[in-house]
Amino acid sequence: MPRARFQNQDDWQTAAAYETGSGCLSFYLLPPFAVLVIAGFLTLLALNSPISTSALMINNPSSSDPSLAITTPITPLLASQYKTSSSGLSPIFTREVQYWGDDLVRWANAASLDPNLAAVVMQIESCGDPQAVSRSGAMGLFQVMPFHFHRGENSYSPNTNALRGMNYLSRSLAAGGGNARLALAGYNGGIGVIARGEGTWAAETKRYVYYGAPIYEDARSGATSSPMLDEWYRKYGAGLCQQANRRLGISP
Numbered sequence: 001m002p003r004a005r006f007q008n009q010d011d012w013q014t015a016a017a018y019e020t021g022s023g024c025l026s027f028y029l030l031p032p033f034a035v036l037v038i039a040g041f042l043t044l045l046a047l048n049s050p051i052s053t054s055a056l057m058i059n060n061p062s063s064s065d066p067s068l069a070i071t072t073p074i075t076p077l078l079a080s081q082y083k084t085s086s087s088g089l090s091p092i093f094t095r096e097v098q099y100w101g102d103d104l105v106r107w108a109n110a111a112s113l114d115p116n117l118a119a120v121v122m123q124i125e126s127c128g129d130p131q132a133v134s135r136s137g138a139m140g141l142f143q144v145m146p147f148h149f150h151r152g153e154n155s156y157s158p159n160t161n162a163l164r165g166m167n168y169l170s171r172s173l174a175a176g177g178g179n180a181r182l183a184l185a186g187y188n189g190g191i192g193v194i195a196r197g198e199g200t201w202a203a204e205t206k207r208y209v210y211y212g213a214p215i216y217e218d219a220r221s222g223a224t225s226s227p228m229l230d231e232w233y234r235k236y237g238a239g240l241c242q243q244a245n246r247r248l249g250i251s252p
Helices: 030-047 101-110 115-125 158-175 180-189 191-195 203-220 227-248
Strands: 003-008 051-056
Touching (some): 101 115, 101 158, 115 203, 115 227, 158 191, 180 203
Antiparallel strands (some): 003 051
């Protein structure tokens, strides 16, 4: 991420005037006093020399395509909680999601998100099918609703779909104070549900969190398998992932 450097560059300028004769600084006191003055001056320089420190700035990544800039601000407090990785995803996710591994890392890092959290969303939403569409009209890899796209954007383009999906996930995470469980609830039910009691959440949102939060915890903690992901696959994900598998042309 871009970094800004803040420096204390105060220049210390010291001058000393000495008088000869019988004043306060007599000839006999001048040599030891001069030594003390010089020593003090050198100490002052050591304590006040310019110091270079770096501070994290949560800015948008540069891009040759301005339309792909992440527009959601992320506070440094929240950003410090994200564990981004360039080494890939947790192995718990299905082959269809692993297919997008490098892209997930890139998309998530651009939004200051944990790639594994982005992978949880993709897993549940589309299982990696870029052409997925829901009965409510949500589209693509991250099942983004049409009103989140800008005019002229291809909502099924993986990069564009990821941009809008990660944007909303970032906002949801910020609204939830960095709590991944609340972020998942907000992603599914709308950010407004985060401020309401869980008892008011729709059944779909409760189910989304029931599976999503433990799956994310397994991925984040370094587990090599996830019983909750296996359960989700058996109950809800098998057909979705088979469709994604065919769409992506992954060999059996």
